[in-house]
Amino acid sequence: MVNMLSKVDPVVVRIFLILFGFIIFVCAPIFAFLNSIPVSVNTFGTNVKLLAPELFEHNMEVLSDKYPIDITPAGWVFSIIWPLIYFWNFISACFMLTALCVKPSKNPILRTEYLLPNTFFYSWMLAFACIVGWLFSFDREIFELSFVLLATSTVAVITCLVVSYRAILKEVSYLKHQHKVNLYLVRILIHNGLGIFGTWIAAATLLNLNVVLVYYDSPGVTIPRERGFISAETSGTIMLSILIVAVIVYFMLENFVFERYCRFTLSIFPALLFATSGLFIRNWYGSVGRQNPILSACLVALSAVGMIARFTLFFYNYAKRVRQRQIC
Template sequence: MSKGAGFRIFLTVFALIVFLTSLVIAFLGNAPTSLSNTGNSTTSLVDGLFTQPVEGLDKKYPSDIGPADWVFVVIWPLVYVWNLIGIVYLVVSLFLAQNKSPILGEPVMIPIGSLICWSLLWGLSFSWLFIYDRELIILGLFFIVGAAWSGYGFLAFSYRCYRKDVFYLESHSSTMLWIVRILIHNGMAIVTTWLTCAWKVNLATVMAYKESRGVDVVPAPLNGNLTVEDAGTIALSLLLIEFVVWFILENFAFESYCRYTVSIYPTLIFVFTGIFVGNPQGAEFNTQYWSQNRIVALCGLILAVIAFVARTALVVIRHRKRVTLAPSAIFHMFILFRFLASFIDIVVDEMGRAYTAVKIALTIFGFLVFVTCGAFNFLANVPAGVGRENTTYNAAQDVFISDTEERSRNYPNQISPASWAFIIIWPLIFFWNGIGSFYLLVSLCLRRDRSPILRTPPLVPIASLILWSITWAGLIGWVFSHDREYYGLSMACIIVSALSGYACLAFSYRSYVQDKYMLEEDDARMLWLVRILFHNGFAILITWLTCAWKLEFVKVIAYVWDSAENKAVLRSESFTIEDSGTVALSILLFEIIAWFILENFVFEPYCRYTLTIYPVFIYALTAIYARNLYPPRDEEPSKRLEIIALVGAILTAVLFVVRVVLVVVRHRSKPRHA
């Protein structure tokens, strides 16, 4: 018997006892005592064990993100039956030959850490039943979060313990390996996913209600001005963020560890379906029916289905190809981009080597397009008089036919930033990029090895120069189409402008990263000028454009022009401007989180010193929050969007701090790969 086997046997038996205790207590707390108790009926079979039925707690602390009753009837039996089979298998395996036991064999598949986490999960779960029954809702939140994290710990310890020997196990113990994957890992993933969803409901209750233990008030008094619906929206938004982040991490960071754990997404689909169906607001198709949390749940359901299909496809492909290093798999997503980038690089670099004049001409042309864009933006927004906030009576009346104030009245938008945001951000964008563009122009007159454009390899290649011009030209197109209220066209222009900006930076990063250590030694000044003036300046612009196209998106999906009434009207009464703003901000938050992960763990060597992205996001979200907190006259604020913007600003601020810390650490250690 291997070292420590006695302790493992003890922990396995103890884990079985804790699990059976949790099963019995959960049954006693939820089984009906008569046929009259239907649905999610919870009158306890043992008087005194529980002080009140769950049905009474649901009435006292109502939530519009609680799943339908049938969800509980299905999920808990599934959770307990699946995990019961799993723990019985682990106990039985103690009597098998050592090489056939995932606990006693070598390599160990269920280590001591996993066994401890198993007991913690089920112990905290049944403790939560007692705590919530006594209405200690804040304490209950800590217990259910602890249970969920214990599940994460169980899986993490197990994955880490056997991954390095997976090929040996597939050759010599494939039956045991697949039993552990199916019974243990997927069973634990179901309960962990369910607990992850369950604590969001508990969180919404804690945010919305005062702890009213011993107070016979139904429903319990609210905890401040935050409504039950808004608390549910925050909780569901947090769940969506976790879901998206996990999808990225699972498939492109930890894929080789958890490839065959696929029960997470069916559980999420089941939960989101239960929330959508169980949302208590009206059963008829009306404005009440499509509540904000019903919409969020539907979006989550659609995303979960798409993620499950994508996850299944990736697992099948990687199983066939036996991909062993998941981090490199992310580059499969960018094969097309890399092919096109390489092709364009070959073409334009050959042209550049043969004709230096092409680079010079493109630099001058880019500067002229930039100046033209600045002039048109100034003419479109400069006031003809004094006293107009964010005034738009332009200085060239025949060039532009409307003003911003008039467009804002025609198309009210609750995610538009406060007026002061535009007054600050656009001068900053043009001033910073003006200095950067002027530096590139002046560098043409320097020695070839001192010019970021003319040197070999260039820091700003021809492709970046072309895309620089397209970005500013797209912005010119947006100014005119926005002025004419062609919002579909203006959204297309601003998206093209933003995408061109991304590609411009991508080509520049790609061009110099292989020689950056030589540059840091031979010409650090030029390298830092490009990083500060060009990369960070352009990042401010494209980050602002990333936020700005969400405004156009809201106008496109929310409004349609009514020629008879000569005004813009909502496309649908059931999908309000607040709902469209929620969708737009959710997309923005998703982009922020996705970029944070990609920037710090995939593309970090390329864009380490581009730091202006997060301050711009914080600035934009703060301005949206301020606009809804102190709305202009004749405009209705949105409490929901105010909360989302505030949460987004805080989240982005945290990400920015983490980003700065990572940059400082990596700058000192100089790692070549993140």
């Protein structure tokens, strides 16, 4: 089998990866729509009629109410962020499809060495396939599996970005001169679309872990079974602390270690600010204790400062590079 695959034209392999990846991607928003949009709901919000009751058993909002945690963002965050993720990445997927209409010799997307290596497509498919799996596993209240799927999707998105960053930097001079439009379209559409996606599912992975720490899987029962060794408040504190540390570490790496790789990916901190704002607004008065609302406020402030600093450094470095080219 390996020998047979090695004999296949690399362009044919790339075409297959683009088409198959597009199909897998499209499945994610379709299943998310069927899972999230109720046809009707009673006064108390406990009897939701779904668009596809033969596929899904619950609406996500109902499950959120059944398994309350101390750090759930406001409902409007979910209503805005997921459509934005799917729309942005749909545009990215359509952009990759356009590569099939251009001769391989003139399109770096169909060439394995430039812009998007094959590893990118494998990881891209895995990321959205895991999201589909997460929808079904969370709907069935299998939280350990749903956590693993979200964590895997997060790693897959990071892999997508890393392999594309490395491929671009390796051939950046050639790409700027021969494929400048494609280069910047990849940076704007694909990298920033994955930036929003990766930021949100990384945060969602912590939310799912919070549920795993507090509750046992409780399908088919009205009142969920709590594990008992940790409270929802304490678990939320741990998750928020992890997120604060992760934001600080990522900001330092993004701006001072790997800046030349990810300098055009600017969507991460705006997405983080949006998500943490929804978390702060919902939990400032609704939380049992005060440490989690305070940590949420710190996260909002940290995200805002990080976003301002990120854009400031971006424009400063850009102006600096322009001046250097003029001097040369």
